Amino acid sequence: MKKASTWAFSLLVAAGFLLRWQPEAGAGEPAAAVTPATNAVAQAKQLNARRHLEAEVEKVRGLKFLRPVEYATMQTKDLRGFLVKKLRQEYSAAELRDYGRSLAMIGLVPEDLDFEATMMEVLGEQVAALYDQDSGRLFTFSDSALTGNMGRMILAHEMTHALQDQHYEIKKWPIRRKDNDDLVAAHMAVLEGDATLAMTRIFVRTLDWKTALADIGGALLQNVEKYERAPRYFRESLLFPYQEGMTFLAHLESHGGPAAVAEAFRKPPTSTSQILHPERFHPRREEPLPVEPAAEPSPKWRLLTKNVVGEFGVTVLLREFGHSSRAAAIAAGWRGDRYVTYDTGDGNAILWWRSVWSSGNAARKFADAYKDIVAKRNTLRKTPLGLQVTVDDCTVGLMLVVPAAAKETGGVK
Numbered sequence: 001m002k003k004a005s006t007w008a009f010s011l012l013v014a015a016g017f018l019l020r021w022q023p024e025a026g027a028g029e030p031a032a033a034v035t036p037a038t039n040a041v042a043q044a045k046q047l048n049a050r051r052h053l054e055a056e057v058e059k060v061r062g063l064k065f066l067r068p069v070e071y072a073t074m075q076t077k078d079l080r081g082f083l084v085k086k087l088r089q090e091y092s093a094a095e096l097r098d099y100g101r102s103l104a105m106i107g108l109v110p111e112d113l114d115f116e117a118t119m120m121e122v123l124g125e126q127v128a129a130l131y132d133q134d135s136g137r138l139f140t141f142s143d144s145a146l147t148g149n150m151g152r153m154i155l156a157h158e159m160t161h162a163l164q165d166q167h168y169e170i171k172k173w174p175i176r177r178k179d180n181d182d183l184v185a186a187h188m189a190v191l192e193g194d195a196t197l198a199m200t201r202i203f204v205r206t207l208d209w210k211t212a213l214a215d216i217g218g219a220l221l222q223n224v225e226k227y228e229r230a231p232r233y234f235r236e237s238l239l240f241p242y243q244e245g246m247t248f249l250a251h252l253e254s255h256g257g258p259a260a261v262a263e264a265f266r267k268p269p270t271s272t273s274q275i276l277h278p279e280r281f282h283p284r285r286e287e288p289l290p291v292e293p294a295a296e297p298s299p300k301w302r303l304l305t306k307n308v309v310g311e312f313g314v315t316v317l318l319r320e321f322g323h324s325s326r327a328a329a330i331a332a333g334w335r336g337d338r339y340v341t342y343d344t345g346d347g348n349a350i351l352w353w354r355s356v357w358s359s360g361n362a363a364r365k366f367a368d369a370y371k372d373i374v375a376k377r378n379t380l381r382k383t384p385l386g387l388q389v390t391v392d393d394c395t396v397g398l399m400l401v402v403p404a405a406a407k408e409t410g411g412v413k
Contacts, residue, residue, distance in 0.1 A: 047071075050159075053152060053202070057159045060201040061194075062258055066166040069159060072135075073142040083123055086134075087116070090176055099178075102305035102341040105351045105402050107317055107373055108233040121226045122234055128154050131161035133170040138162055149207055156202040160195035168265045182288070182310025185240060186269040193245020194261070200246075236316050244275050244312075251278040272312035273334055289336035293352035294397055297342050304341040304349065310334070314355075314366070321373040330369055333362025335394075347404030357394045367396045374400070 050071065058064050074082060091099070093116065100115025109115070129140045138158050164170055174180075175187050227235060248269075252260040260282050271288040274281040288308075297303070309317070311334040318327035337355035344350050357363035367389050378384040386401035 050155065053155055053206075054159055056202050056205060057156055057163060057198060060198050060205070061160060061163055063163055063167055065163060069162045070137045072137040072139050074139055076141045076143050079127060079141070080120060083120060083127075087120075091178075095178075098304040098341075098343075099307075101349070102307065102339075102351070103233065105341055105349060105400060106309065106339065106353070107321065107377060108309075108313065109231045113231065118230055118234065122230050122238070129158045131158045131165070133161075133165050136162075136165065149203060152206055153199045153203050157195045157199040160198040161191065164191060164194065164265070173268070179306050180308045181313065182272050182308040183270050185237070185272050185310065185312060186275050188241040189245030189248060189272070189275045190264050190268050191245075192241035193247070193249040194265075196242045196246040197249050232320050233313075233316050236312075240272070240312060244272075248275045248278050248281075252282055256282050272310045273332075276311055277332070289356045291336045291338045291354050291356055293338055293340050293354040295340050295342075295352040297340075298344070301342040301344050301350075304343055306338070306340045309337050309339065309353070309355075317373065318369055321376050323369055323372070326365075326369070330362070330365050333358040333366065349402040349404075351398070351400040351402065353398040353400070355396045355398075357396065360391075360393050363391050363394050363396050367391050367398075370396075370398060 050069070054065060054069060087096075096116045100109060100113060101111075103109045103115075104111040104113065129138065131138045138155075138161075140155075161170070170191065173187050173191075175184050175191075177184055227238070249261060249264070252264055255278075256263075264281070269275055269281050273288065274286070280286040288310075311331045314334055314337075315327045315331040318324075318330060323330070335356045335358055337353065339351060339353035341349060341351050355363075355366065357366060371387065371389060374385050374387045383403045385403070388399040390397040
């Protein structure tokens with residue numbers, strides 16, 4: 001399905017998820033014959049254009065490449081295998097199932113969601129080019145064109161990642177941590193926000209008005225069906241680092257100059273709260289408070305996940321269950337959280353989730369909202385969830401019992 005949507009405009013400021021351009025040859029049109037000589041000339045011309053674009057990236061970022069960017073290509077059909085291989089280096093299939101199950105227990109995704117399949121489906125639809133920090137190579141697709149204004153934006157975005165890696169060694173960043181989604185999202189917001197800000201500036205510097213309307217029209221006609229049918233948590237998590245990250249970096253730059261931006265790379269923010277409220281990062285850092293859930297597990301139970309939801313996650317959760325008008329205001333009171341989930345046997349499970357808030361009033365508002373969320377989820381279940389909530393000054397303790405008798409028949413989408 002190809003349709004115009006408001007999300008298509010978001011693509012213009014999030015090149016890392018810009019859809020793949022159509023192949024060079026038109027639909028049903030045979031590609032022109034290529035001889036070794038013409039191929040060599042074309043490759044030299046392409047490399048020269050990329051080196052010129054690298055120079056533009058250096059200008060807008062105020063950093064020099066320490067070594068030439070290394071380029072590589074792959075076929076579009078090979079992308080899924082590439083992504084699965086990367087994923088398997090970090091997670092087993094069982095770990096992903098446990099993680100997805102834990103998110104479902106909280107209410108962030110449907111209980112019957114095939115987490116890995118959904119993730120691969122959405123990413124496979126969105127990736128237009130990618131920088132691989134493990135190999136230090138920038139990959140493009142040999143069967144898709146990256147030309148014109150939009151092609152330059154995509155390449156500039158990924159070139160910025162290469163520049164970041166050369167100066168700040170991305171592979172050493174804790175973006176693969178499995179026990180703190182909030183910290184990972186904050187770090188990714190720095191990386192993606194910086195690259196998005198750089199590419200928008202390059203778009204203005206290098207814009208060819210002759211092809212601008214065609215580029216925008218192409219974006220509007222791209223296939224976003226898989227993205228649009230993914231759960232809200234997937235959709236908003238994909239866009240968060242680009243949109244909110246760009247706003248965060250722009251704020252640092254306007255209030256602290258290049259030094260504040262450099263500090264964000266030397267000592268990145270540790271919570272999405274700092275991304276959403278840049279004043280909590282600069283000029284004075286407000287770190288999330290350490291929290292541990294008051295769990296009392298049985299030795300017979302199997303640990304599923306320990307993790308952090310964070311302000312961003314709380315916002316998405318509240319929006320999903322009818323609290324959109326209050327979501328941001330309630331979540332802004334977040335100061336720290338941590339949850340732990342267990343399989344208690346026979347498919348039953350339990351969630352302990354503890355969070356700290358800016359005031360007793362903020363804590364009560366969140367507790368009341370979560371009670372409402374569970375009540376709404378229970379209207380869709382044959383066997384209800386069991387919830388216990390305690391509010392002690394600024395701390396909220398939640399214990400959620402998830403019976404296996406029946407899964408949700410609706411809810412988050």
